[in-house]
Amino acid sequence: MNSGSLMERGTRSPPILASPAPPHLEVILLTMVIQETLRLYPPAAFVVREALNDIKLDGINIPKGTNIRIPIAMAHRDPSLWGPSADKFDPDRFANGIAGACKPPHMYMPFGVGVRTCAGQNLAMVELKVVLSLLLSKFEFTLSPNYVHCPAFRLTIEPGKGVPLIFREL
Numbered sequence: 001m002n003s004g005s006l007m008e009r010g011t012r013s014p015p016i017l018a019s020p021a022p023p024h025l026e027v028i029l030l031t032m033v034i035q036e037t038l039r040l041y042p043p044a045a046f047v048v049r050e051a052l053n054d055i056k057l058d059g060i061n062i063p064k065g066t067n068i069r070i071p072i073a074m075a076h077r078d079p080s081l082w083g084p085s086a087d088k089f090d091p092d093r094f095a096n097g098i099a100g101a102c103k104p105p106h107m108y109m110p111f112g113v114g115v116r117t118c119a120g121q122n123l124a125m126v127e128l129k130v131v132l133s134l135l136l137s138k139f140e141f142t143l144s145p146n147y148v149h150c151p152a153f154r155l156t157i158e159p160g161k162g163v164p165l166i167f168r169e170l
């Protein structure tokens with residue numbers, strides 16, 4: 001059994017792995033990176049639900065007809081759900097799936113939650129993996145020193161000043 005995290009094993013050169021990571025492991029790593037990116041920067045900042053009846057949630061009376069905003073971005077950074085490293089970019093937390101990363105797992109909700117969950121989530125995940133795999137098979141890229149980290153809430157959460165990258169053809 002190799003030591004080190006799944007990310008380290010997949011991305012380090014020998015002797016950690018005798019050869020480059022096998023394709024299925026690369027897809028798993030890519031999925032973990034996408035999951036972690038959607039955790040820290042969920043494009044949809046919140047989902048809204050309307051109370052169809054008077055209800056009591058955790059001691060709070062919510063009258064029928066109230067719109068409740070569920071703040072996805074805040075739930076995704078709550079240390080009581082994700083542990084003390086909640087703010088850290090760490091794809092390895094998804095090495096054992098969503099249930100292994102978050103307790104309870106339904107608090108991970110980049111595509112919403114329940115019966116109205118995103119109808120396009122499987123398509124979105126496949127698109128991301130295809131586009132990133134094609135790019136990574138031809139280029140190596142790093143963040144430009146001109147990058148300014150300022151996530152902005154517009155209609156979605158997005159990079160406030162874009163993401164300038166430096167590409168190198170492989």
Ligand code: HEM
Pocket residue numbers: 042043044046047048109110111112113114115116117118119120121123124
């Ligand atoms: C990374 C990409 C995407 C993200 C983060 C995302 C996120 C979301 C979220 C948070 C919701 C609200 C779910 C809820 O209320 O619980 C939603 C709903 C929806 N999404 Fe997406 N989405 C993405 C891509 C797509 C794509 C590619 C499609 C279609 C091709 C799509 C179609 C829909 C539809 C139709 C709904 C409404 C579902 C309903 O109300 O029953 N989404 N999405």
